[in-house]
Amino acid sequence: MSNLRFNTISKVHDRKPLKHKSIKKRSAHFGEYVFSPNVMRQYVSEDILDEVVDAIYNKRKINGNAADLIALGMKEWAISKGVTHYSHWFQPLSGTTAEKHDGFLDLLENGMAIEQFQGSQLIQQEPEAASFPNVSSRSTFEARGYSAWDPSSPAFIYGSTLCIPTIFVSFNGEALDYKTPLLRSINILNEASVAVCKYFDKNVKHVKAQLGWEQEFYLIDRALFNSRPDLVLTGRTLVGQSAAKGHQINDNYFGTIPNRVMVFLKELEDECTLLGVPLKTRHNEAAPNQFEIAPIFEEANLSIDHNSLLMDVMDRISERHFFKVLFHEKPFDYLNGSGKHNNWSLSTDTGINLLKPGKTPMGNLQFLAFFINTIKAVNTYESLLRASITSASNDLRLGRDEAPPNIISVFIGEKLSKVLQQLEKVSKGKLSPDEKTDLKLNIIGRIPEILLDNTDRNRTSPFAFTGNKFEFRAVGSKTNCANPITVLNTIVANQLLEFKTEVDLLISKKDLPKDDAIFNVLRDYIKSSKHILYEGNSYSEHWVKEAKKRGLSHALNTPEALKAMLTQSHVALFEKYQVLNKVEVNARYTIELEDYIKRVQIEGRVLSELVFNHIIPSAINYQNVLLKNVEILKSIYNDDFILHGKSQLELIEAISKYIRLIKTETDIMVQARKKANVVDVLQNKAIMYCNSVRTMFENIRYNCDKLELIVDDNFWSLPKYRELLYTK
Structure with missing residues (x-):
């Protein structure tokens, strides 16, 4: 392991582990941070709870008064747990989770500060949708999205935030998330x-x-x-x-x-x-x-x-x-x-x-x-x-x-x-x-x-x-x-x-x-x-x-x-x-294709960076050491140099060969990427990235990995598999 890598990892291991108060009996604390029906029952009447159940199983809307009472109970419960903010928590088509935090804190007209959370805030929020993968044909500056409460999945506390599971739809009602079609199915x-x-x-x-x-x-x-x-x-x-x-x-x-x-x-x-x-x-x-x-x-x-x-x-x-x-x-x-x-x-x-x-x-x-x-x-x-x-x-x-x-x-x-x-x-x-x-x-x-x-x-x-x-x-x-x-x-x-x-x-x-x-x-x-x-x-x-x-x-x-x-x-x-609907299907198809293209594109760029900033420089630095060694051997052995320097010369030649192959193949991959980038039809662009760009990765990798086998460990700047996989 190179000194650089060793020093990097040792700094981490010198740190003291965090103290964590362990839960001894999990059943006694299960769902402690969840606004489950049993918890809700402590803050709202059975009639209100029945409305929630009716909404879940019979798809009926919760009326405004009931929503206000649920929101009030949810807020009181959350504040008792040290919560200061709430968020509609949803799963956009980017593949991650998303949340926008708003504080319970509000000001009255007389300037007095209070904590408020109303039914309208529980039921709906308006996060900006333009930066998410978007099914709407509207312009980016018009791309409004709405998150709406999913009562079938209970709210929970994470950190100091009350997270409310929601669906996420566009201004036109088209699904912008994974949950909406799931609930329909x-x-x-x-x-x-x-x-x-x-x-x-x-x-x-x-x-x-x-x-x-x-x-x-x-x-x-x-x-x-x-x-x-x-x-x-x-x-x-x-x-x-x-x-x-x-x-x-x-x-x-x-x-x-x-x-x-x-x-x-x-x-x-x-x-x-x-x-x-x-x-x-x-x-x-x-x-x-x-x-x-x-x-x-x-x-x-x-x-x-x-x-x-x-x-x-x-x-x-x-x-x-x-x-x-x-x-x-x-x-x-x-x-x-x-x-x-x-x-x-x-x-x-x-x-x-x-x-x-x-x-x-x-x-x-x-x-x-x-x-x-x-x-x-x-x-x-x-x-x-x-x-x-x-x-x-x-x-x-x-x-x-x-x-x-x-x-x-x-x-x-x-x-x-x-x-x-x-x-x-x-x-x-x-x-x-x-x-x-x-x-x-x-x-x-x-x-x-x-x-x-x-x-x-x-x-x-x-x-x-x-x-x-x-x-x-x-x-x-x-x-x-x-x-x-x-x-x-x-x-x-x-x-x-x-x-x-x-x-x-x-x-x-x-x-x-x-x-x-x-x-x-x-x-x-x-x-x-x-x-x-x-x-x-x-x-x-x-x-x-x-x-x-x-x-x-x-x-x-x-x-x-x-x-x-x-x-x-x-x-x-x-x-x-x-x-x-057809718009949503087509949008998901487009989003998936775009995601594929972008990920392969990023991989191609990163691979180029590795080749020119890590792999080739590491190989050249080691090759220079070998060349210096050859010069010393030549000055010592003169006519017998070939006998004593043959192995070093073979290593130098092997390194040169792999550097040449890596450079050539990376240049070809970069050119293929540039050609793919100017293709207008999304399907054709994805196919080009698949067949002309990604297919080059394996050849480039093969030769890089061959270099890794012969370059001195002290010169290799990237942590190796044995280090990544066997560091405890």
Whole structure:
């Protein structure tokens, strides 16, 4: 390690760790900083609380008087906790969270200062929208945005600020955020699921999409992070030779968590406890300095809010421990990328997980209805699901080092596959008593037993059934979960409504009993959805060829994947259920493309800086030392110089060769970037950046990494992988 790097890191380690008052019993403090219904009940009447519940479940507006009383109670509670400001907290299309703080402090006409917070301030705020990714066709100076309270996600205190989860829309009412379409998709999924549940239980009134995410991340020393321009500006290492030891001997996964990391995680868990984020699991991941945390399942909207909040809290707390959290999907080449597995299920207000078989054949049939309809939805809209998880950073992860591939498929396990194969053989029309008995006893009645044994997980599958939920494993670690979950909710809702229409038609037109009609429709769905099911190795060339035969999409990069958003049938799907209108879909397509272009553009600029300000100067400085050494050897050995100086000359020549290649390839990349910058059509510009600019990165990196291997460590100015990944 060079003296520069060593001095940088030692300054950090000389500092005394912060003292943190640990929470001993988390349950006693859970949600202490959350204005939950139980807390609200202490500040408002039951009638007011009923209005909030009515607004959440029946989409009714809260009247002005009730809003004033809720705001008053919220303010009193917040001030009792030391809060001075409030903010509408939302999730714009930039991919981060956003907030504008306003103080409770106000002045009366007589100049007296008081704390005020009214219902109108609770319900709506007017943050300026022009600087956010904007769906509006209006001019920038006219781009007004509104944030509006989401009562289904409770307000919380962070620091000295009362944060109120909100949606964010334009002057014209178009969604400028991830939450608005998510809430719309949750509503339509609830309606569709309840309609199907009525076949099995008339008492079901509400169905919630449940989500449990698994957040993977890397944690590195902040001083070393700040010494790497590529990490600071892009979130990933654009150059860097792999350390001699990576994760090849599998000693990191579930290994002992380092003490320094454990202290950070403990404070994180304590903060999340107060904020009502129910963290449950923590462990080492496969790669060095890679970790995972996961919560208890929650209603999807709240779970997504909690994930966005968690990422912000992690970043802030890591600073106090002199760490930097890396959420990038592929911060280190040659090592596992980071995902955010989205475990999705459906639960009723009667306490039933619809993706978990019941103890009776009727419960099994209900499970099969939702299980098979979800598979059918993924089969129909696999390209749209692929588009929902695409990004410049996730492109680097998918298909590499245990990450799922670019082809969407569904894994359900060998035993459930056999159940579907048996159901496929159900005869069309009215079933005989013997057939019903055979179905219910020999097939459906065995599902609970099958699921107990069916615990295998295909780590290469992007969308897998894992016992009582579907796990969407292709979602990237820094992605806002709302985007893929909005798509998943919408396509499943659409499929359930189509299913109900077909079943009702068979009951009314064919005079079939309800169960027979359900079996008939499910059988047809199994036949038409078989090509999305795959149990094998999704990395294999065989699967790539097989998927092509089956007609599955295979988008290798973001510009290709995003095309699915504009497919007429996909736009019509979103418009049909008012999840997104055509303007909003087109805007999101444009925003995603622009984001891709800008990120690759920034990476190209940073790579040029690394080459000319770090890599080549480091190599030349070392080469000069070698040249001086050659001169000394030549003066000593004269005619025998070649014998004694051959190795040095070979090193000098190798360094010259790599410098020449790096310089040439970087110049080509810069010229390609300049050509791409003048392209007017956004899609063409993104394709040029993908095919002409980013493709050069790998060649440049290869030669830079070769130089790293032969240049004296004392001359290499960038912290190396072994330092980034093994500094405790």
